[in-house]
Amino acid sequence: MFDWDDLRHFAALAYEGSLSAAARRLRVEHATVSRRVAALEAAVGVKLVDRRSGRYVLTPDGNRVAEYARRIEAEAFAIERVALACKEDVAAEVSVSAPPVIATSLIGPRLQLLKESYPHLRLRLLGESRTVSLPRREADIALRLTRPDDMSLVMRKVGTITYGLYASSEYLASRREEDFEFIAFDESLDDVPQQVWLKKLAGERPIVFRTNDLAIQCTAAQAHVGIAALPGFVGCSYGLQRADLQKASISRDVWLTFHRDLRDNFAVASVAGFLADCLRPERTENQTAA
Template identity: 45%
Template sequence: MFDWENLRHFLAVGRAGTLSGAARSLRVDHATVSRRLAALEDELKVALVERLPRACRLTPAGIQVFEQAKAMEAAAFAVERHTRASQAPLSGKVTLSAPPVLVTHFLATRLADFQTAYPGIQLSITAEARQVSLTRREADVALRLVRPKESSNVIRRIGRMPFALYASRRYSALSEPSRWTFIAYDEQFADMPQQQWLLNIAGQRPVSCELSDISSHLIAARAGAGVAGLPCFLGDTDKQLVRVDDQGAPFARDIWLVTHRDLRRSETVRAVMDYLSEAFRSDTAFGEAG
């Protein structure tokens, strides 16, 4: 019988297309993935992957094993979810994936309150810009800024996150919109809605710097590096910033709460989801959930 861990590493290689990509997804080093892959090929007595200079390509046998392995993985996760859903109520660990800005500036400030309300639940929060797979149990619950499309998930819209333009009160061009420069995202986030909104407002005016996350935009704006498009719950409460108006179109991101349908009856998961729903609904900065 082959080692399941070896098969799990092979699945990661098949999904990522490279050993380094698989290593990042599994949070291990490149050598571990290579060793696990070689061990699986030795166990099965067949070549599964063709190692190319910059990629890994599945062999015909590898494609067949990959499809079968995905089905095995799905079945294993289904068993785990069903077991999790039948656990004793209000006791255990719940993993939550959420956008970094919400983790750092909203959720982290409410952990003490959550612990008081649910002392038996250990909430494990990961700040991730990517959309994790709930089917593969990468998280029990997720907050997303894009409406989830997976048919296996249960979703709920719990609020809206409005954006506006902000600059330091000491920004040298504060009273001269024609001289504004803008703080934007780098090119990997070119398709992000708030990036497109900001660049549309900027028009022909220059981008002074590019940063990859909202927390960095906040700090750069405080330092007077330019005008930033920030969530209003951040900008409006920062005494070093002032909201500026450039007659741009209003912009907001919906906030979606999602879990796998197999976990919707888990008392611990429901407790976390209900707490999050109420936290956003009771904060006027996030508007009406609808």
């Protein structure tokens, strides 16, 4: 009989497509995933993956086993959700995935209020830009900037983040509008709405600095490098000035979502209420005019 934990590691590899991605999802070393998959192969006596120049490719037998593994894993996650949903108090750990800017600027500063209200609750807050899988229990609750389309999820709009153009006051005072230069995300994020909007406003004017991190954009703007598209509450917190370029702004809705199996769980409901309060309009929209 094979080890169920070996099957879990193989399922992650099959789902993610690479050792490194599977290791990140399971929060283990990639060598652990490799060892577990090899142990599963030895136990079942079937070659599940071809190892080609550092890449792992599922064999036909591996693909068949992966289908069964996904079903077993889905049922295991369902059992975990049922177990969490049955808990009637807040003496539980609730994991939340949120975009880093929301986790850092809107949730983090208010964590003491959550602790005072629910001292026995344990919160795991993950600041990440990727879309986590709630059915796979990569988190219990997620805040997203796009509306989910998975009908197994409970979802509600809890706020709106308004982006404006921000730069240092020295930068704006020293340049004419036609001479503005811009700060943007790197090419991996070219399709996010605020990046598309920034590039449209920039037109032929140059993007002189790119990064994959919003905080680095802010420090670059502080250093007079150029103009960045930032949430209003972030621009204000870095002491930046709103660039009145065509009075431009763009808004993105924030959606709170969790699996419907957890809708009656008191701990999840308590954290969801706290998160909604963190996204109240006066904490986001109304600061963009600064």
